[in-house]
Amino acid sequence: GPGHRQAAETQRSDELLLAAAFVSDAQYNRNIPFKTSPEAVRLYYLYNHWFMRTATYIFIFLNLSLAVFEEPAVYPLPFLATSLVEVLCLLVFFGRLMHFAKITRRNVFWKDTKNICIMVAILLSLTDLAIYGALRIYNIKSVRWSRIVRPIFLVNFAESRQIRRAFRSIRNTLPEITYVFLLFMFSLLMFSLMALKLFGERNLQTAEGLPYFRDYLEIVFDLYVLVTTANSPDVMMPAFDFSSWYALFFIAFVIVNTYIFMSLFLAVVYNNYKKHLKNEIRTLAYMKRRKMIEAFNLLKEEEGTQFVVREAQWKQLVKLVAPDISNSHRELLLRISDDEQKGFIDKKSFVQLADLLNIQVITLKIRSHPLGQWMPRVYKSAVSQFLRSVVRHRGFVWTYDVIILINAIFIALDEESPYISYAEWVFLALYIIEILLKVYTYEPRAFFGKNQFWNWFDTLIIFAALTATILNTTLKSSKCSLSSLHASGRLGGFELSFAIILVLGGFLAG
Structure with a gap:
């Protein structure tokens, strides 16, 4: 009857919600x-x-x-x-x-x-x-x-599982590190004992007039400081001043404890941390698979000799787990999971859903250039196509890298020279031409997209530098009052700053 049908639909909806919770846990590694x-x-x-x-x-x-x-x-x-x-x-x-x-x-x-x-x-x-x-x-x-x-x-709190995972890896690494640390301490104590026997009865003094290497615990501390190479000359100089042959003791100590033991210590820490991190990742992979299998068991239906999840159920599940993804993104995931387009997803493909949801998909909308619509004959001409191919070529980028390098050299030269002032205009013109050529070649909305940080950066800096240069030149050519000279000097500083930022930005973007 209707009541039974409604109860079945409610149960199916609850199972779908539970399956979505399992998939979400697998996606975000929650346990x-x-x-x-x-x-x-x-x-x-x-x-x-x-x-x-x-x-x-x-x-x-x-x-x-x-x-x-x-x-x-x-x-x-x-x-x-x-x-x-x-x-x-x-x-x-x-x-x-x-x-x-x-x-x-x-x-x-x-x-x-x-x-x-x-x-x-x-x-x-x-x-x-x-x-x-x-x-x-x-x-x-x-x-x-x-x-x-x-x-x-x-x-x-449950949200801090990454911090706990790091602490757990450190805790598991400590026992192996302890053995190396104890061996290092034994070596330090033995060298301290040798230092006491070598220098303790020679009445040596430090530069401050204090007794040198008389107390065993102080020797241990001084040699431990020597391992860090933070105070190396001060520790060894009184003995070296007494006899240069004593430098051999400190050289041997540094080789054994600073280089051999510290390298060994670092290697043990790295290898053991990596081993325990692998175990953590293996545990996460097992947990993720178990969660996905639980979700599959809730939604599975029999298809011939195997159990599968129907396409309609799969789509509802993905909508619950990732409601923000677009329809095209969802269809892409479906085509990957059901590559033969059978209308269902088998267990092997279903288990991979959590990993697929973690893959970032960038949707690109291919738009035609406005000039191609307004002036198709000019924009699609042989000369225009050649110009656009030049801009897309790697050599165009290398050419402007060389121009940026030359600009950096000119920045270091005497800016009072008229030739340097003319060169600034040349470089600005070249940078403006670069921007215009790129906007002409690439679709403007794609060139100034929200992810195109360096394109925005270059354009803003170029036009800011152009504005500063024009104002600076205007003030210099106007009546040379004290205030205008002061403003001109400040604008010149801004102009130089923009030029330096432009050069740095060009190197980083390139």
Whole structure:
């Protein structure tokens, strides 16, 4: 009946929404074990909404920045103001945590150490704030010790998985680093012992008149400083002044500890961090595949001997996961997933959807040049086509690179010379010709597109330099009053600045 049909449609809609959540998790490498009930899924969508995540980041930043305004403060604010802001931040964090508790199972929530850390940090912050406020009422000096727990909010919220991943890789790397560090410390202690035996009984003194290499712990510290090469001559000069042969001891120490051990230390850190990072990426790839398979199992239908997802279902899914992409982009993804245009997507192709959604697709609209519409005979003539082919050629870019280099040389020359002034006009004319030729060759809206930063930069700087040059020349040729000379000097400085910026921009863009 109609009721049964409506219930089936509702169930299908809920399954589609759940599948979209799995695909979105796979796309953004999220691994949150959320509940799969329709209400929990809708709350999960709200939890991952960009506004909620942005608000969380803002309040985390606000909470961390309170240290700048609290006593002892860089920019002091009243205690009431900072305490109200902190309470507001803690309420937001608690609300975010309760939202997370609504979308996860209770046993999973309480087993997650991150959630416990956030709750403890909130309680400690509130307790410290209450104690500090009570002591302040009685004019008793105290310290806000709970500031040290504020970074916990930055690390332990679900949005900070990249930070936790980096910490996890560092933590996994530490055991292997420890062995090399202990070996390095053993070498440092042995060299310190040799230094004590070599120099301890020779009554040597530093340049300040202090005893040199008499105390073992001071020797360890001085040689450790020597490893950093920060104070190398001061450490070895008293021994070198006594006998130049003692330089061999310090040379051997630097070779063994600074070059061999530090290189070994760096190699161990790099290799182990890379190994653990590979394991993290492998885990992410496995998690992504598992999420996509769960989404596939929700939408699959039987087609012959295999299970597939119908094209209509696939399109609805992509609309939910990526509502902002264009229809042409969606059709492109469909053609990649269903390259034989069978009307369905198999499991192997479906699993790749998360990776396809992460690929940035740039849509180019091919427009004809306005001159081709207004003056087609002139614009499509043999001379015009030859000119446009020259502008598109790599040699055109190289030619202007040479012009920019010559311009840079002229900037360094005496600008009071009339020949240099004439050369400025020549270079400006060449740059204006370059812009005009490029606008003539390429479609203007494409040339000045929103992603064409260097084209905008070159054009603005060229016309700013042209304006400054014209004003400078006009003022110089007018009546030479003190004010006009002063203005001319300032405009000349602007003109030189524009020229330097233009040269730098040309090198960077080229």
